[in-house]
Amino acid sequence: MAQQSEHKWGMVIDLDKCIGCQACVIACQAENNVPLNTEEIFNQKRAIEWIRVERYWEGEFPNVKARFLPVLCQHCENAPCEPVCPVYATYHNQEGLNVQVYNRCVGTRYCQNNCPYHVRFFNYWTPQWPESLRNQLNPDVTVRSRGIMEKCTFCIQRIRRTTRNAKREGRKLEDGLLQPACAQACPTSTLTFGDLNDPDSKVSQLAKNSRNYKLLEKLGTDPNVIYLKKVDPKAAEELHA
């Protein structure tokens, strides 16, 4: 029974605030049972990072500046990964989430090839954790086995838990109550998560900012993750001068 949901989850990433500390990456890794990325795995370009912070250098040596760009699954409305899946393991649900169904996935990796953002990851090996981390795994998240795709879920386990608790206690889901691990860990509140259907929510307000843009917008994927451009003080000075 397909029911139209009242929520449409989205995220705003204010690049002016990002300091590139990688706290979001670590928080995501811990929350979602993402396997450990060793140097060897990284060099094979098979590392799994549901969110990563891309670093760019701007300018020539003495006046060089580091620019950071956190990239996670954009939860596109027109997701290129979805139509290529032969077993419907990835689809768009009513809450605006791009869903990966682990038990349907057969590991063709078509979705990974078709994703312009490189945010889908394949489990080339059975994930293994050292004995000391055995009890660290999150019981609310499936541990993905070898041979299937995985990607950012906007911490669906938190969305489910918070909505369930709100429903049981008979209250409305407040804005800001619900945060994925990355947004919660961010020390500068670069990442803001919320309901884009609610015009008063913080994300909806931030999304209206004139600095807004979407990654690779020309591809027409219509992402639910909105970026706010970095404020360049020099350019602003020139503009006002």
Place this chain on the structure above:
Amino acid sequence: MNRITAILRNKRMLKILIPVIGLGGLAATAVVVLIVVFVLRAWWGLPLPILGYGEGPDQPIAFPHTVHVEQIGLDCTFCHRNVTKGATAGIPPVQQCMFCHIIAGDGKPEVEKLRTAFANEQPIDWVRVHRLPDHVRFIHEAHISFFSQKNNIEPSAVCSTCHGDVGGMTKVKQVRSLKMGDCVNCHRDYDAPTDCLTCHY
């Protein structure tokens, strides 16, 4: 070859051979069919209740639900306290058993096992009866609150929908297949969400 043709030419030998081969073939077919039916039944639902598959596993302490539920009249939620609050129903800790068994059940060998475990601070390795695959998130609390509100009944009256009459079982066994078809049929009946992301994440 010659010996076989010699036997086949001997009419008296044939009279014995033909029924032997025929009956042997029938018996073999029956065994194969039985195995196939058994495997398919176990695959689609619960295994046939033969060869001990109809009963639950042996537990380290032969805990009789009949005594606690039918005779004493305890509520399910009295021991499985997490069922109305969280995802799992939960097995009560040994200490919770000792609330009563510190005085109740003197001289019974199974109760003595419990007391020894408590004295040695050892957990009891209960054998799990109901287990869902790792990629399924079943939330007890959501189901309990839905049915108890809908039918206006006590939370403990909901449990039997899936677990059967546990109060009448000396050894707990699984009564429903609890396969995905079982879940989805019920979700359709009660207009519950059937989005994959409801249970698989």
